[in-house]
Amino acid sequence: MTSVAVIGASGYIGSELLRLLVNHPEIDEITPVSRSLAGKKVSSHLTHLRGFLDAEFQDMDLGNLDADFLYVAAPPGEWIRFIPSVLERGIKVVSMGGKFRIKNPEIDSKIYPGFDNRELLEKAVYGLPELYRREIKKAGFVANPGCYTTSVILAMAPLSRYKESLDLEKIVVSSVSGSSGAGAKPSRFLHHPEMSSNLRPYRVLEHRHTPEMEHILSREFNSDLSISFTPSIGNHSRGILSYINLFSSHEIDLGELFIDFYGEEFFVRILSSAEENVPNLKDVVNTNFCDIGTNFRRERGRILLLSATDNLIKGGSGTAVQNMNLMLGLDEGLGLRQIAVSP
Ligand SMILES: NC(=O)c1ccc[n+]([C@@H]2O[C@H](COP(=O)([O-])OP(=O)(O)OC[C@H]3O[C@@H](n4cnc5c(N)ncnc54)[C@H](OP(=O)(O)O)[C@@H]3O)[C@@H](O)[C@H]2O)c1
Structure with missing residues (x-):
């Protein structure tokens, strides 16, 4: 079984990740991270998760992160500095933002200024499973595509x-x-x-x-x-x-x-x-x-x-779960086979 942390869990993509992960059969522990809501119950803010996730939001402390897998559902920020050491500790990472998607340092830096890291950019695998499944399976750090x-x-x-x-x-x-x-x-x-x-x-x-x-x-x-x-x-x-x-x-x-x-x-x-x-x-x-x-x-x-x-699922959190499944050697569709409601 696997433990997962989600940075940006108070946002739209982060909360969609929580919603998908609580029903994922291979995930047994979820750490929701929010700087603004640390110490508050997840279900007091994300009321639709009442009865499914009773944990409290945690403050961001990547130096002491204890999880098998990390999602970053936040804009570029200080978290980037910690990713190399997180990867060294064997924790796999999917980043949901635009930084590290374009493997050209000039373009990456121009569109997403600040927090540049060429080594991470080189490591990053573009996380569109239908096109890059083979590379994603071997990756430690995946840049999830835009919506x-x-x-x-x-x-x-x-x-x-x-x-x-x-x-x-x-x-x-x-x-x-x-x-x-x-x-x-x-x-x-x-x-x-x-x-x-x-x-x-x-x-x-x-x-x-x-x-x-x-x-x-x-x-x-x-x-x-x-x-x-x-x-x-x-x-x-x-x-x-x-x-x-x-x-x-x-x-x-x-x-x-x-x-x-x-x-x-x-x-x-x-x-x-x-x-x-x-x-x-x-x-x-x-x-x-x-x-x-x-x-x-x-x-x-x-x-x-x-x-x-x-945009929040195939354009964001769903593809990110597909990527996690591939990176952990699981069935790619686990936790994702829901059908739309009709009418
Ligand atoms: N919305 C979409 O349809 C969509 C689709 C694909 C990808 N994305 C990408 O996914 C990421 C999240 O998007 P979103 O729509 O969920 O945004 P959002 O609703 O604004 O949520 C982002 C969350 O990240 C946290 N955050 C902000 N700055 C941070 C920092 N420097 N360090 C750590 N945490 C920080 C905030 O929570 P706290 O302040 O509580 O920590 C915030 O709730 C973005 O990079 C976005 O480009 C979005």
Whole structure:
């Protein structure tokens, strides 16, 4: 059995990790860490966990951490200085933030300034199991992917087989995310009167996930590519729907390609026949699935892909549990096979 600590347990990703871990059959001890709520009962703040996790939040004390596994669900901070010694003690780590996802020190440092550590950056394995399972199994330190990037990379990766047909300088992506994507800290534009009945584009063409998408997909395509990405926040709590437009000089049988590429992958579902419904949030929210739709009529070489995920689960905590399972040699889907509610 395994003990796990979660830094940032008071936040949205941290509390989703707690929710998944309390029902994970191989986890017998959870240490929830929160600097602001240390000493308070978890269930007094995260009331939905009442009866499942009666522990108290602990202050951050990484020098004395006693656990087999550590999740860091917090922005870059002083915790980074402790990670090398945590790894030396044999504790495996998944970091949920953007730092260490892009294996280029200049880009990493420019997008996530401060707390640079080249050795850690070199060690970090990009934690998207469907693409990098082999590397994740051997890793001590995993950088979990971003939420938008997960939905876009999973949808685009199969097209690397047809890269010669595609215009890699003309990729246009729009995504709509639930407001939980911005974290638990209140802000003016996320205040209910501002968000209710609203759809709000933000960081248009300069979101931090764009370089991450370009970096990972350039690796997959073995070629530079450029993405024009516009995110928006919608009037819903969780779930991302991405619309991905590409242009091809040749006809590609997308259904066949995607089904062949993802084969037996449990958490990626391909909707390739016209009878199936389009990817939508209701089918994926509260689950670890990414639903990808390829079944749209294409004209003049235009390819449209739709991709739906839950930003807090497949876009965050669920993939992180998949990674933990792989890193500990467990069944990859343990604790993650829940189905969405309907209606
Ligand atoms: N929200 C999403 O959809 C999503 C998806 C994928 C990845 N992520 C990434 O996951 C991480 C957490 O996101 P979130 O949305 O859960 O944010 P959040 O709701 O704001 O929670 C972050 C938590 O981290 C703790 N924290 C803040 N600064 C810290 C520091 N310097 N050292 C240690 N703990 C610190 C805070 O708790 P205390 O002050 O109580 O310690 C806070 O509750 C971020 O890196 C984010 O980019 C988020």
